[in-house]
Amino acid sequence: MSNIIIQFDKVSKTFPKASKPSVYETSLSIEEGSFITILGTSGSGKTTLLKMINRIHEPSSGKIFVQGEDITKVPVTQLRRKIGYVIQQIGLFPHMTVKENIATVPRILKWDGEKINERVDFLLRLVHLPPEDFRDRYPRQLSGGQQQRVGIARAMASDPDILLMDEPFGAIDAITRSSLQDELLAIQKKMRKTILFVTHDIEEALKLGDKIIVMNEGKVQQFDTPINILMNPANEFVSQLVKSDDVFQLLSFLNAEKAMVPLQGEMHEKSAEVSTETNLKTVLSLLLKKDIDNVVVVDNQNKPVGQIGLDQLKIKDQDSLYSVSR
Amino acid sequence: MVNYITNYYDTILALFLDHLRLTFGALAIALLFALPVGYLLTRWKSLSVLVLSILGIIYVIPSMAFFALLIPFLGLGMKPAIFALVAYSQLILVRNVMVGFQSIDQAIIEAGKGMGLNWFHLFWKIELPLALPIILGGVRIAAVAIIGIGTIAAWINAGGLGVLLFEGLYQNSTHKIIIGTILVSTLALITNYILLRLENRLALKAKGQL
Structure with a gap:
C-alpha cells in the first residue's frame, strides 16, 4: 500500500481575463515516492497544475491536499519550505555564491553553521559538483547545466519530501540534458522524493516518469504508466501525441x-x-x-x-x- | 581674494557646512518617501503613470518660483528650502527605485517565493541588493541636482553657499562669486565621484563579480 502524498479534488483554475480555464475540474492522486511527469503542449495547463501545488497560482475552485492537509490551511511559506521548486529559468540569486544560494532556506530555518556546511557539501556531491571547486563560485561563473544542478541542490536544501520541477532541462543542450536526466533518476532512486516534473518532450516524459499525466486543454487525458501511454492510449489525443513520434524510437x-x-x-x-x-x-x-x-x-x-x-x-x-x- | 579667504574662512566654512546639511538632509528625507513609493508603484503599475506625471510637473516648476510659492505656507529659511528640494528630487528617485526593482529577473523572484521566502526576506535579501545599484544611480543624480538648486535656496534665507553667490552679485564682488562657484562645483564633483564608485561596487556585487 502506498500513501497518497498529493491530492487534487476537482481543481479548476481560470486566470483573470482568460476565456477558458487553464485547468478544468481535475482530480488526481499522487503516490508518495513516485516520479510523475506531466506532459502537454504549451497552453495545456501542465505548468498551472504544477504551480497550484505550492500556491504560486491559487485554484479558482476545488481543493489540493499535501500530506493530507488542505494547502490553504497552512501558512504559505511553511508549505513552500517542504516542497522543493525548480524552474526552467533556474532563478539562482546572482549576488550570492553557490553555497549561499543553497543555504538560503536552511539559514532562514536557523540551522547551525556546521550543519549547513555539511548539507551544502552533501547536496553538491549529489548533483556531481565537487564542493571544493563550486562552493564559493557565483552563478555567472557556471554553465547552464551547472546552474541547474545548483538549482536542484537548492531545491533540496531543507530535505523536502516533494520536488516540483517546471521544464527544468528545457533550456539545456541535448547532451547535458540527457546526463542531467540520468542523474535525476539516480537521485530519485537514492532519496525517494516524490517528484512532479513538467515537460513538453515526450521522450523526457517516458524516460523519467514512473507515471505520466498527459494534459490537453486543461484536462487530464491519461494518467498512466509510460508503457500504457505508448501501447494503450486512452483517447484520440494521446494516440496522436504518441504517433507524432516514431514508436520504435x-x-x-x-x-x-x-x-x-x-x-x-x-x-x-x-x-x-x-x-x-x-x-x-x-x-x-x-x-x-x-x-x-x-x-x-x-x-x-x-x-x-x-x-x-x-x-x-x-x-x-x-x-x-x-x-x-x- | 587670498585676504578674503584668510579673513573669513570661518564664515565660508560655516556656509559650506550649511550647504552640506541642506543637501544631505533633503536627500535623506527624499529617500524616506521615494523608497516606499517607488517600491509600491512596482506593485500597482496602474498608479505609476499618475504619480510619475505629478512628479514630472513638480520637476519642471522653476526653482525660484517654487521657493517663492512656499513662503506664504512655510515662511522663510531651511524649512521651505528642504521641502522644495525633496519635492524636486522625487521624480528622479522614484523613477530609479521603480526601474531598480523592475529590472530584477522575474524568475529570481519566483524561485525565491517558491522556496518559501516571506515578504521581508525576499525584499531584504534578494530584491533590495539587486535593485540597489540603480537606486544609487538615482541618488547620485538627485544629490548633484540638489547641491545646484540648493544655492538658490539662499534667496529665501536657507543659508548655504548660495549666500556667497548672492552677496557677490549684490556687492559686485567677483571673489565671492568665484569662491562660491568653486566650492559648489567641488562639492558636486566629489559627491558624484563617491556615489559613482559606490554604485559601481554595488553593481559588481549584484552581478556576483566581487
Whole structure:
C-alpha cells in the first residue's frame, strides 16, 4: 500500500481575463515516492497544475491536499519550505555564491553553521559538483547545466519530501540534458522524493516518469504508466501525441523495468536475459528473433525480477497500429 | 581674494557646512518617501503613470518660483528650502527605485517565493541588493541636482553657499562669486565621484563579480 502524498479534488483554475480555464475540474492522486511527469503542449495547463501545488497560482475552485492537509490551511511559506521548486529559468540569486544560494532556506530555518556546511557539501556531491571547486563560485561563473544542478541542490536544501520541477532541462543542450536526466533518476532512486516534473518532450516524459499525466486543454487525458501511454492510449489525443513520434524510437527511452510483468512458472528455454536498464527497443529486437519468445529481466545482482514477452509490447490501439503498419 | 579667504574662512566654512546639511538632509528625507513609493508603484503599475506625471510637473516648476510659492505656507529659511528640494528630487528617485526593482529577473523572484521566502526576506535579501545599484544611480543624480538648486535656496534665507553667490552679485564682488562657484562645483564633483564608485561596487556585487 502506498500513501497518497498529493491530492487534487476537482481543481479548476481560470486566470483573470482568460476565456477558458487553464485547468478544468481535475482530480488526481499522487503516490508518495513516485516520479510523475506531466506532459502537454504549451497552453495545456501542465505548468498551472504544477504551480497550484505550492500556491504560486491559487485554484479558482476545488481543493489540493499535501500530506493530507488542505494547502490553504497552512501558512504559505511553511508549505513552500517542504516542497522543493525548480524552474526552467533556474532563478539562482546572482549576488550570492553557490553555497549561499543553497543555504538560503536552511539559514532562514536557523540551522547551525556546521550543519549547513555539511548539507551544502552533501547536496553538491549529489548533483556531481565537487564542493571544493563550486562552493564559493557565483552563478555567472557556471554553465547552464551547472546552474541547474545548483538549482536542484537548492531545491533540496531543507530535505523536502516533494520536488516540483517546471521544464527544468528545457533550456539545456541535448547532451547535458540527457546526463542531467540520468542523474535525476539516480537521485530519485537514492532519496525517494516524490517528484512532479513538467515537460513538453515526450521522450523526457517516458524516460523519467514512473507515471505520466498527459494534459490537453486543461484536462487530464491519461494518467498512466509510460508503457500504457505508448501501447494503450486512452483517447484520440494521446494516440496522436504518441504517433507524432516514431514508436520504435520512443521505445528506446523506456527501460525493461517499465514493461516487465512478474515472472511466471519455469523459465522458458527460448529466453534471453537483459538487465533492468536495457531499453525496450533492444528488448523488442531480441523478441523478434526466431528462437526467442521471452525475455527475462535481471537486476544488478543478476537476480531475475521479471519477464517481457511480445504481449507486453503489443499496441492495443487500433489507430496507432494502422499508423505503424503504414 | 587670498585676504578674503584668510579673513573669513570661518564664515565660508560655516556656509559650506550649511550647504552640506541642506543637501544631505533633503536627500535623506527624499529617500524616506521615494523608497516606499517607488517600491509600491512596482506593485500597482496602474498608479505609476499618475504619480510619475505629478512628479514630472513638480520637476519642471522653476526653482525660484517654487521657493517663492512656499513662503506664504512655510515662511522663510531651511524649512521651505528642504521641502522644495525633496519635492524636486522625487521624480528622479522614484523613477530609479521603480526601474531598480523592475529590472530584477522575474524568475529570481519566483524561485525565491517558491522556496518559501516571506515578504521581508525576499525584499531584504534578494530584491533590495539587486535593485540597489540603480537606486544609487538615482541618488547620485538627485544629490548633484540638489547641491545646484540648493544655492538658490539662499534667496529665501536657507543659508548655504548660495549666500556667497548672492552677496557677490549684490556687492559686485567677483571673489565671492568665484569662491562660491568653486566650492559648489567641488562639492558636486566629489559627491558624484563617491556615489559613482559606490554604485559601481554595488553593481559588481549584484552581478556576483566581487
